[in-house]
Amino acid sequence: MKALRIGLCLLFAFTVLAFGVVEVWSESILEIGTAALLILWACIVYRTPGAKVQWNPLNWPLLGLIGIGLFQLAFHATVYTFLTRAEVLRFTAYFVLFFLIAQAFRGAKELSGLAWFLILFCFAVSLFGIIQHFTSEKQIYWLSWIHPAGDPFGPYANRNHFAGFVELTLPVGIAFLVFRGMSREAVPLLGLLTIVPVSAIILSGSRGGIISFVFELVVLAILARRRRVAEVPHVGTIAIIGVAALSLVAWVGAGKAIERFSTAPLNDVSLARRISMFRGAAHIFVDHPVKGAGLGALIAIFPRYETAYDGYVIAHVHNDYIETLAETGLLGGLCGFSFLWIFYRDSLRAFESSRERFSLSLRAGATVAVSGLLLHSLVDYNLHVPANALLFLLQVHLATLQPLASRSALPDADAVLGRVRSRALSPAGSYR
Numbered sequence: 001m002k003a004l005r006i007g008l009c010l011l012f013a014f015t016v017l018a019f020g021v022v023e024v025w026s027e028s029i030l031e032i033g034t035a036a037l038l039i040l041w042a043c044i045v046y047r048t049p050g051a052k053v054q055w056n057p058l059n060w061p062l063l064g065l066i067g068i069g070l071f072q073l074a075f076h077a078t079v080y081t082f083l084t085r086a087e088v089l090r091f092t093a094y095f096v097l098f099f100l101i102a103q104a105f106r107g108a109k110e111l112s113g114l115a116w117f118l119i120l121f122c123f124a125v126s127l128f129g130i131i132q133h134f135t136s137e138k139q140i141y142w143l144s145w146i147h148p149a150g151d152p153f154g155p156y157a158n159r160n161h162f163a164g165f166v167e168l169t170l171p172v173g174i175a176f177l178v179f180r181g182m183s184r185e186a187v188p189l190l191g192l193l194t195i196v197p198v199s200a201i202i203l204s205g206s207r208g209g210i211i212s213f214v215f216e217l218v219v220l221a222i223l224a225r226r227r228r229v230a231e232v233p234h235v236g237t238i239a240i241i242g243v244a245a246l247s248l249v250a251w252v253g254a255g256k257a258i259e260r261f262s263t264a265p266l267n268d269v270s271l272a273r274r275i276s277m278f279r280g281a282a283h284i285f286v287d288h289p290v291k292g293a294g295l296g297a298l299i300a301i302f303p304r305y306e307t308a309y310d311g312y313v314i315a316h317v318h319n320d321y322i323e324t325l326a327e328t329g330l331l332g333g334l335c336g337f338s339f340l341w342i343f344y345r346d347s348l349r350a351f352e353s354s355r356e357r358f359s360l361s362l363r364a365g366a367t368v369a370v371s372g373l374l375l376h377s378l379v380d381y382n383l384h385v386p387a388n389a390l391l392f393l394l395q396v397h398l399a400t401l402q403p404l405a406s407r408s409a410l411p412d413a414d415a416v417l418g419r420v421r422s423r424a425l426s427p428a429g430s431y432r
Contacts, residue, residue: 001044001103001104001110003040003044004037004040004041004044004100004103004104005104005105005110005113005114007033007036007037007040008037008097008100008101008104008105009114009117011030011033011034011037011097011390012121012387012390012391012394013121014026014029014030014033015030015386015387015390016121016125016155016165016387016391017125017155018155018387019140019155019156019157020155020156020157020161020165020385020386020387020388021385021386021387022157022385022386027090027386030093030386031089031090031093034093034096034097035096037096037097037100038096038100041100041103041104053103054102054103054106055102056098056099056102056397056400057342057346058098058339058342058343058346058396058400059095059098059099060338061335061336061338061339061342062091062094062095062098062335062339063095064331064334064335064338065091065295065328065332065335066088066091066092066095068291068292068295068328068331068332068335069084069087069088069091069295069296069328070088071291072084072291072292072294072295073085073088077291077294078293078294078295078297079293079294079297079300079301080294080296080297080300080301081294083294083295083296083297083299083300084294084295084296084297086296087295087296087297088295088296090296090386091295094386094389094390094393097390097393098393098396098397101393101394101397102397105397105398105401106401108358111358111362111398111401112358114398115172115176115362118169118172119169119172119173119176119190119193119194120193121169122165122166122169122170122172122173122193122197123192123193123194123196123197125154125155125165126154126166126196126197126199126200126201127196127200128154128155129153129154129155129162129200129203129204130196130199130200130203132153132154133153133203133204137152138152139152140152140154140155140156140157141155153200153203153204153206154200154204156385159204159205159206159209160204160206160208160209160376160380160382161380161382161385161387161388162200162201162204162206162209163201163204163206163208163209163210163212163213163376164209164373164376164380164382164385164388165387165388165391166197166200166201166204166209166213167201167209167212167213167216167369167372167373167376168369168372168373168388168391168392168395169197169369169391170194170197170198170201170213170216170369171216171220171364171365171366171368171369171372172362172365172366172369173190173193173194173197173365174194174217174220174365174368175220175361175362175364175365175368176190176361176362176365177190177191177194178220178224178361178364179224179357179360179361179364180357180361181357181358181360181361181362182361198213201213208376208379208380209376211375211376212372212373212375212376213372215371215372215375216368216369216371216372219367219368219371219372220364220368223351223364223367223368224364226351226352227360269318272308273308274317274318274319274379276307276308277314277317277318277319278317278318278319278322279307280302280305280306280307280314280317281298281302281305281317281319281322281323281325281326282322282326283305284298284301284302284305284326285322285325285326285329288326288329289329289330290329290330290331291328291329291331292325292326292327292328292329292331292332293326293327294327295327295328295332296327297327298314298315298316298317298323298326298327299313299314299315299316302314302317316381316384317381318379318380318381319377319378319379319380319381320377320380320381320382320383320384321336321377321378323381323384324336340374342400343370343396343399343400346399346400347363347366347367347370347399347400348367350363350399350400350401350402351363351364351367351399362398362401363398363399363401365395365398366395366396366397366398366399367399369392369395370392370395370396370399373388373392
């Protein structure tokens with residue numbers, strides 16, 4: 001499975017670095033890569049006697065959404081067949097990758113490597129975003145010019161989607177610090193890797209992202225209080241990280257960050273415009289209450305319900321929940337509600353059953369990450385950005401993972417960055 005794990009991590013990295021996969025060429029690579037990884041997994045299973053297939057109950061709501069799209073296509077119940085077909089292919093890729101994640105990341109060694117991958121990748125992308133912000137604000141990779149309506153940060157064409165990326169990856173590092181899920185020698189490195197992303201999300205000026213991040217800290221504190229007194233974590237670590245991050249922002253340029261946060265850019269979507277989009281999507285749902293207007297077809301039908309035209313084409317209404325109801329109706333709403341209910345039921349059970357610090361930290365960080373993005377989805381459409389949608393599903397898997405073999409703490413930093421020492425600092429244990 002090592003090749004499969006490497007392939008999945010490379011695909012995750014590609015989706016983020018390829019502008020979040022919002023263009024046809026990158027989406028094609030994502031779907032082709034997904035098919036290739038599925039074939040690779042099938043070959044591995046075929047050559048491995050006694051291989052077991054892991055099935056997550058959350059697969060069913062995902063299959064339900066795909067089924068709704070297929071129903072709309074089969075019975076011509078969509079306003080735009082091509083868009084629905086493309087969205088069904090995209091959701092199929094999501095489902096396949098979610099399924100493969102469950103097969104590839106189950107044991108202690110794999111989960112430790114994945115945790116460090118998320119922490120290091122979050123740091124690298126955040127550092128790149130900060131450097132680019134002060135050297136070439138309206139470009140990505142100092143080469144790609146963005147449409148005048150764009151507002152890029154890091155590899156994303158929209159600073160709110162970069163904030164969504166940080167919301168999905170940063171809680172992993174913070175949770176390991178708070179719940180002592182790492183070796184003591186790794187704390188300084190992990191602190192540095194955490195401070196930079198906090199600074200980046202503040203510099204991005206995404207109001208929804210910053211509010212969601214604060215909400216994540218609140219959720220993390222609530223989870224911390226649910227543990228026994230003997231397991232009280234380093235809650236003060238959150239305050240230290242926050243102060244350090246604010247100090248870094250002040251050093252690199254606090255004025256510009258405050259200006260972006262306090263004053264909405266000219267090309268930003270105003271509150272009044274968001275309300276008009278919410279109202280239009282709600283009217284679409286009222287007119288198509290059961291099956292919706294068509295999976296992925298909002299961009300085609302929304303002009304009929306436009307109430308405040310401003311010259312821009314509305315592809316998404318900045319609210320993932322309302323958009324899902326508009327496109328899939330009550331059937332899609334039922335799938336979405338089932339997904340959330342199963343997720344919080346299983347994630348909280350898994351969190352409460354965790355006895356070792358590694359599993360506790362991993363599940364807490366994943367639950368916090370998912371919760372933060374769900375809040376941000378009230379005012380944005382991060383779940384319609386493939387890169388963030390896949391990271392969301394990855395965290396869903398980590399939060400609901402059933403007890404498996406693991407280790408009691410995250411490996412020492414030296415072991416991760418080159419295996420300098422001959423043995424891991426943390427003893428092996430059971431993931432429970």
